[in-house]
Amino acid sequence: DIQLTQSPSSLSASVGDRVTITCRASQTIRTFLNWYQQKPGKAPSLLIHSASTLQSGVPSRFSGSGSGTDFTLTISSLEADDSATYYCQQTYQTLPCTFGQGTKLEI
């Protein structure tokens, strides 16, 4: 199985900060990498697919980049509503597709 390692596991930031979360794959996954946001007690929601494509309706302060094994999710200017856990997911190897362990962002 392809392992995804996110860093950091948790972080604390302030409104207006720029935040970057990293996801590293154990082997190349080209750009088959998605990002999800999960707020406490809620289901995950899709932020970015295919490494850098912003899902419709997602604020433009979110962006993704990377290819191969190293990927980043950036929030350009944090808002209070961004407090959540963020997960990366690879679908290059589909059986199984795998998720990172999550990054908990506190604001």
Added chain:
Amino acid sequence: EVQLLESGGGLVQPGGSLRLSCAASGFTFSSYAMTWVRQAPGRGLEWVSDMSGSGDATYYADSVKGRFTISRDNSKNTLYLQMNSLRGEDTAVYYCAKGRGLAAADSLNWFDPWGQGTLVTVSS
């Protein structure tokens, strides 16, 4: 608006069975693969099973293979997960989610949207 609504969770004893349902609305259900993903309490996300839009292809995580069965009724716009021989480690919130297209286990894929989840607790 695309909506997914899971039901069927609850408390079950080890070795028992449970059937989860996911009622879909707002899209052409038969045109999309569907997925089950679970999340143990305080833990991360784990893919469980995929089914193609037509229902002719199914896939399972090794952890549930032989115990869980995914199915769908496209006439009722409903996805199911039959869970047998349940274990304590199956305790989790189970989410259904819509795939990108018709094919399951597709590399170009993402899950959107997700249902609100249903909690399965396996305990004596």
